[in-house]
Amino acid sequence: MPDTRPTTPAALPTSQGIDPRSPRFGAAITSVLLAVTLLLTLTRGTEAVGVALLAVLAVVFAWGGFAGIRRHPYGVLYRRFVRPRLGPPAELEDPAPPTFAQRVGLVITAAGVVLALLGVPWAAAVAAALALVAALLNAVFDVCLGCLMYVWLVRARLT
Amino acid sequence: MLVLLAVVVVTVVMGLVMRSRAGRARPAAGDVVGVAPASHFGEKATLVQFSTPTCARCPATARQLDALAARHPGVARLEIDLTERPELAARFDVMQTPTVLVVDSALAVRSRFGGQPRPAEVTSSLTAVLDQEHTGA
Numbered sequence: 001m002p003d004t005r006p007t008t009p010a011a012l013p014t015s016q017g018i019d020p021r022s023p024r025f026g027a028a029i030t031s032v033l034l035a036v037t038l039l040l041t042l043t044r045g046t047e048a049v050g051v052a053l054l055a056v057l058a059v060v061f062a063w064g065g066f067a068g069i070r071r072h073p074y075g076v077l078y079r080r081f082v083r084p085r086l087g088p089p090a091e092l093e094d095p096a097p098p099t100f101a102q103r104v105g106l107v108i109t110a111a112g113v114v115l116a117l118l119g120v121p122w123a124a125a126v127a128a129a130l131a132l133v134a135a136l137l138n139a140v141f142d143v144c145l146g147c148l149m150y151v152w153l154v155r156a157r158l159t
Numbered sequence: 160m161l162v163l164l165a166v167v168v169v170t171v172v173m174g175l176v177m178r179s180r181a182g183r184a185r186p187a188a189g190d191v192v193g194v195a196p197a198s199h200f201g202e203k204a205t206l207v208q209f210s211t212p213t214c215a216r217c218p219a220t221a222r223q224l225d226a227l228a229a230r231h232p233g234v235a236r237l238e239i240d241l242t243e244r245p246e247l248a249a250r251f252d253v254m255q256t257p258t259v260l261v262v263d264s265a266l267a268v269r270s271r272f273g274g275q276p277r278p279a280e281v282t283s284s285l286t287a288v289l290d291q292e293h294t295g296a
Contacts, residue, residue, distance in 0.1 A: 020215070035167075093218075094218060096213050097213040097215040101213075125162070129162070132166055133166060133173070136174075137174050140170075140174055144215050147214060148254075148255045150213040150214070151248065151254065154242055154245050155249060
């Protein structure tokens with residue numbers, strides 16, 4: 001009986017598919033930076049640094065969300081330094097889901113920055129915490145929360 | 160530091176719960192009448208897959224279910240893009256993609272999987288439907 005799990009890497013042409021481990025690697029970096037952001041926004045005297053770091057992360061999310069996940073700076077790091085140490089991926093993945101997830105990350109972090117600049121208390125910390133949950137789920141459990149949220153948008157008829 | 164620890168613990172619990180529930184067969188009721196033209200359904204059973212364009216596991220699930228359907232005569236796979244049929248997301252209460260329904264020849268939903276189905280569980284769900292069709296129960 002043939003195995004039902006696809007094992008061929010030819011699921012998508014190389015020009016279209018991405019290595020699914022690349023977004024997870026990026027999510028791991030994002031998780032560390034968001035954890036640092038959260039600590040900074042909650043420490044007296046470093047709140048402004050935390051908001052600034054959150055703004056930098058929002059720019060990186062915008063990069064991945066609009067230039068496309070394949071042009072993401074962490075993706076470049078992955079291909080340069082991590083991929084050569086791993087075997088080839090079991091299969092390639094459509095770049096649309098992680099690209100959409102980057103936009104979700106942009107909305108959350110940008111909202112945190114804007115609300116923090118407007119003086120809303122805890123806005124940066126809450127945004128960093130929410131984004132950290134999503135990034136950690138992606139990095140550790142391979143769960144793409146941003147991808148799941150797309151269905152919720154469909155249900156709310158917002159797409 | 161405590162806040163960070165709390166966020167990490169909550170995330171790990173969420174991740175473990177999601178992982179333990181993902182791709183498991185759940186009993187389901189209802190039918191898929193009107194979801195697609197009659198010719199799109201299998202003679203004995205149908206694997207109905209709800210997908211979205213941003214769904215990371217949908218292409219792999221489609222290949223998995225195609226391979227499964229190919230091994231069982233009279234079984235078809237039907238994939239529905241929810242962005243084209245948003246009313247079906249509400250009708251079947253789809254909260255994640257892929258969501259897979261195992262449907263019998265009378266178009267009754269027999270079991271349901273949230274996330275990419277575990278191969279052994281979707282195979283046994285399908286086999287249960289086919290056995291029942293065979294015995295005419």
